[in-house]
Amino acid sequence: MTERNLKVVLGSRPEGKPTVDNFRVEEGPLPVAAEGQVLVRNQWLSIDPYMRGRMMDIRTYAEPVALGDVMVGDTAGVVVASRHPDFAPGDPVAAYLGWQRFGVAEGGALRRVDPRIPLSVSLGAAGMPGVTAWVGLLDLCQPKAGETVVVSAASGGVGSVAGQLARIAGCRVVGIAGGADKCRHVTEALGFDACLDYRAEDFRQQLKAAVPKGIDCIFDNVGGPVLEALIGRINPFARVTLCGAISEVDNPSPTGLRRLLPLIVNRVKLQGFIVGDHLERWPVAIADLSGHVAAGRIRYHETLAEGLEAAPQALLDLLAGRSLGKQLVRIP
Template sequence: MTQSTHHNRQILLNRRPVGAPTLEDFRLEQQAIPQPAEGQVLLRTLWLSLDPYMRGRMSDRPSYAAPVPLGGVMVGGTVAQVVSSRHPGFAAGELVLSMSGWQDYALSDGTGLNKLTGLAQPSQALNVLGMPGFTAYMGLLDIGQPKAGETVVVAAASGAVGSLVGQIAKLQGCRVVGIAGGETKCRYVEEELGFDACIDHRAADFPAQLAMACPAGIDVYFENVGGAVFDAVMPLLNTGARIPLCGLIANYNATKLPDGPDRLGVLAGTLLTKRIRMQGFIIFDDYGHRYGEFFAQMSRWLQEGKIKSREDVVDGLEQAPQALIGLLEGKNFGKLVVKVAEA
């Protein structure tokens, strides 16, 4: 395999953002390509996943995972090719799912690497068959536990996770209402993905439109946005509703609590009187041992044409900072991936 670069480009965390990240928070450097020691493999990044959780890793406030150190390589899931191997379990040319981060090359001792075989489009391992698909599958089915005939609502419905949540809910026989930003995304969710309705959260009468789309209330709300969307959902929740919580993208750039009345008491009262279960989860921490189960089922649905996925492809590692900034503003359409190199 020929190498197209003679250096290892790395995008580092230059400084910790205050509010929304800017390009000055990142730094591009070039290093020598590292060489594997005994028991290691050298990986070349082909595809890089960009995801909302990365904003949290740029901050040093306490969270479920350690922050990226200042001057450290930005974290991220990757599809990589083994360039050279001094590890008995891996051979040159093999594709693997890894956490190489925002760089052309990385060394690994094999821990956490998953071999990828038989994928027509390897970037699917970062999308429908990877973390977003796994999040949608386990969050909806294990925590949400939708039953046929129930109403499932999902925010960011055209995104990597939300689009799959709704399609899986349809396969369970549910009425599915999506929430997305803008007419184009809403039309895609209804016409291409087959949701029963999709409401534009930018509409002036968004809460009223959502209520009209959910005449029997909401039984499962898959939460990945927060903010004003959750404010509109809360009064529509039915007794016994379930809320899988995987993200709060509306709050990721916040530097202080929002203005206005404290809604925490209203939320707690709603959870109590309606006996609602709201459960946060971190997909690989909580469900890593069930990845094989998910992969088998999702692969089958894909082969049968029951699940569709859309990718928003950005070309070139150097474009990753601007693309992540756009992701946090809702500018992506589908799962955001960076094409770093050709196999």
């Protein structure tokens, strides 16, 4: 029997919170590689918060997914057929082929995976989330040894790497995460100096105690009340990397920053950024991150969903904070 493609398409746009019914699983023929292209069998799909935005009919920094189209996403897999001179069947590659088992990519859009790391890690610590942490922390926050760095969503794909890079840079690193289990993971497995549960009633008092010398760098993934609390402990000439604002997703009236005076009197630099604007930094970032992972200096945890049919629920789990580390889908 000839093999068929399996894909997950966007069936409808969410009204309010997304549900699994917004997606549809479909079968179809295998795509065919044209001259210069490569056919890849995906083994891993990365699930990321930006996918929530792509479900909406709103243009932000990227186009929305059209109804009936395959959901977008980073993938890692193995070359099946190649009409590009740089790739041969069996090569492990990372690409942006979306929620499907087979996909065709231009050869120039494929990334060869470093053989020192597992294929799945090319979607996590040594993939887009890792590069986001690397650019946002090292290029934008520019931490110096001895400084205090605070990372929110610290147990997640981006935050876990940002905090470990700050530790490697010789900083005191404090993570913020939801719940005792995530915090234990952040200190015990990832080696942060401290981790605070932002849902604790005395969160602000705990924060004060955890950053006795104030905060020199905030790597913020969540926005809202957490960022506001961190700004209250900011040091002169601190840097704030605004990486994400996941607390605003599904929140019809998000609470923003109401404390601007500490930013002004401390001459703080806030920088929003999108990792896709820094393509020239990807090769050096991925090489550096792969080296750290291979040497065990950066550790990672993966939450795995089995099969493409499980991808919609995996996205809902990620957004609700039910996954730990990098959320992936294994594609059999």
